[in-house]
Amino acid sequence: MACGALLAAWAPLAPALAQDVPPATPAPVPPALPASASPSAPAADAAPQSFAIHGQGTLTVQGTPGFTAPYAGPNSLSPNQVKETADVTAYLGARLWPGAELWVNPEFDQGFGLSNTLGVAGFTSGEAYKVGKANPYFKLQRVFLRQTIDLGGESSAVAAAANQLAGHQTANRLVFTLGKFSVTDVFDTNAYAHDPRGDFFNWSLIDTGTFDYAANSWGYTFGGAAEWYQGDWTLRAGLFDLSKIPNDQSLEIDLSQYQINGEIEHRHTIAGHPGAIRIGAYFMRGRFAKLADAVTLFDTTGAIPADLAPLRQYRDKWGIQLNAEQEVNAILGVFLRAGYGDGKSEADEFSDIDRTVAVGGQLKGNPWGRADDRIGLATVVNGISKLHQEFLDDGGLGILIGDGTLPHEGDEWIIESYYDWQMFKDFNVTFDYQHVQNSGYNKDRGPVSVFSLRFHAAI
Numbered sequence: 001m002a003c004g005a006l007l008a009a010w011a012p013l014a015p016a017l018a019q020d021v022p023p024a025t026p027a028p029v030p031p032a033l034p035a036s037a038s039p040s041a042p043a044a045d046a047a048p049q050s051f052a053i054h055g056q057g058t059l060t061v062q063g064t065p066g067f068t069a070p071y072a073g074p075n076s077l078s079p080n081q082v083k084e085t086a087d088v089t090a091y092l093g094a095r096l097w098p099g100a101e102l103w104v105n106p107e108f109d110q111g112f113g114l115s116n117t118l119g120v121a122g123f124t125s126g127e128a129y130k131v132g133k134a135n136p137y138f139k140l141q142r143v144f145l146r147q148t149i150d151l152g153g154e155s156s157a158v159a160a161a162a163n164q165l166a167g168h169q170t171a172n173r174l175v176f177t178l179g180k181f182s183v184t185d186v187f188d189t190n191a192y193a194h195d196p197r198g199d200f201f202n203w204s205l206i207d208t209g210t211f212d213y214a215a216n217s218w219g220y221t222f223g224g225a226a227e228w229y230q231g232d233w234t235l236r237a238g239l240f241d242l243s244k245i246p247n248d249q250s251l252e253i254d255l256s257q258y259q260i261n262g263e264i265e266h267r268h269t270i271a272g273h274p275g276a277i278r279i280g281a282y283f284m285r286g287r288f289a290k291l292a293d294a295v296t297l298f299d300t301t302g303a304i305p306a307d308l309a310p311l312r313q314y315r316d317k318w319g320i321q322l323n324a325e326q327e328v329n330a331i332l333g334v335f336l337r338a339g340y341g342d343g344k345s346e347a348d349e350f351s352d353i354d355r356t357v358a359v360g361g362q363l364k365g366n367p368w369g370r371a372d373d374r375i376g377l378a379t380v381v382n383g384i385s386k387l388h389q390e391f392l393d394d395g396g397l398g399i400l401i402g403d404g405t406l407p408h409e410g411d412e413w414i415i416e417s418y419y420d421w422q423m424f425k426d427f428n429v430t431f432d433y434q435h436v437q438n439s440g441y442n443k444d445r446g447p448v449s450v451f452s453l454r455f456h457a458a459i
Contacts, residue, residue, distance in 0.1 A: 073404030077119020085111030105142035122204030126196025144179030209356035210339030257286035275326035331364035343385025352398035
């Protein structure tokens, strides 16, 4: 159904898509995506950089009008509100020795997500952290070392970018990243849906919704990742600290609570157009509450604890995800995400999603003479386990959702569309709309319309 809706939406553009147009530049990768996460294409020789300074600034305004809301809980999305977020980031990098890059990302943040980033499992803004503040505040989001070891094969130029020094690398190589960074800088990347500063906003589109990746409240953690590129294949593995308690601002620093990540990627071409398929999995060992214990407590005492801390013990948790992207022609690319989590424990770091499927695409503006503009269209359906539904119906609160009761549970359906207009070089304005059906898996609320405006500059 989702694929049919996307094809129908683009059907009027089919004649234009068939035109012989110049190759389009790739969709922007996340502002801090390491060079190792996406192979570079052969390019002209570039002098290796010794150091670099880049920067970005993003301002978003997001609002929702009135919608049906017969009741509300502590984590409900409220109607009739407008919120803004702003962030300014510097990317400071230096080459320490051959193949080694040190990067530091100081950042100033300010603002709030809708309802303080609550009410929708597939939350509506990837620019909204779980920590909102009215005044600007400073965070050192990333400090990491990346070491690339060439193993042979075709040599290609690496372009200068945020967290990426210009230079060269071979097709076959080892890449090691160590320090403080985001798990999704290396894992679960996607050329068309991974950057809330440049493409989609929704959390469950820019990342796989079930990927409960290790992170503090801002999305970063301590750890390391290793990548082996060999021909068309890449193997990735990582070990990261969890937060001290679920959804906390503070991180463990001794791996007493940890996550292991694995991913295999295959790159290919279809009719001369590049694509990739990634299959990933995670395993976590930490202090989580079992949802069954919370439900049993409610059945026994008639109350769900506001704090699940008394029920937390060292437990295991896991999930798997599929992530694919494919260039259709020079101006159209499509993507698919799907994921499954065990649905037995409380959400730890990311969101309250136990299963998810997302499909969408991105179209360059060549047919109407705006080659640097982009249109995006995608849909995602998120779901939870039966046990998770019982927990929420008993009054339980998740990381992002909890209406106090959930008598009529339904999958959360979200459609997002945007137009990204490059007003001038290095400055873009994006108009975005999201339609959310059954926000927080609650058929009694909504549907919800979310309108967004984004201003983004980068150097």
